[in-house]
Amino acid sequence: MGTFNHYVIVKFNDGVAVEELVQGLEKMISGIEHVKSFEWGKDIESHDMLRQGFTHAFLMTFNGKEDFNAFQNHPNHIEFSKIFSPAVDKIVVLDFPSNLVKAPA
């Protein structure tokens, strides 16, 4: 069964304390019960041409769109956005019901 997914891909501005910011993000998300899962990573591998300057990916999953909406409107999320948004140089966000083709064993 698929989830409702929220993918965020980011290039941060120069000089941003990214580790600190991600720690804040982890803390914020861990405190919101509507989030089913959260993982993130920093690219170490793909070609410059394919990475297009983006460095970080964040993936949140939700049991459904209602939980996603509750997360979007959660006061802690809105509050954190005030810190996160000014740190962002480039961003792509995709929100969609996931088609789970091959589930983890």
Added chain:
Amino acid sequence: MGTFNHYVIVKFNDGVAVEELVQGLEKMISGIEHVKSFEWGKDIESHDMLRQGFTHAFLMTFNGKEDFNAFQNHPNHIEFSKIFSPAVDKIVVLDFPSNLVKAPA
């Protein structure tokens, strides 16, 4: 425990038979044992400004970088790329060891 993740975000060229292409992708990936999980989605939700023209996200996970490399070099993957690549208008690829902050319940 985190996985090694391969995220691909795509905008396809006009006129591409996307459903057919994604079916081929599902088939190709299902046949390669090194892939731990595979899910994908078509954006239905995010704002145009945040979506930046991208429409599809594909997420594959692997038990480690070795399995990812085996997938990258798998003949079925290389063969499928000959069909996939010409269909792509814009693409971002990020490859990274995942930090799993909140696991699915």
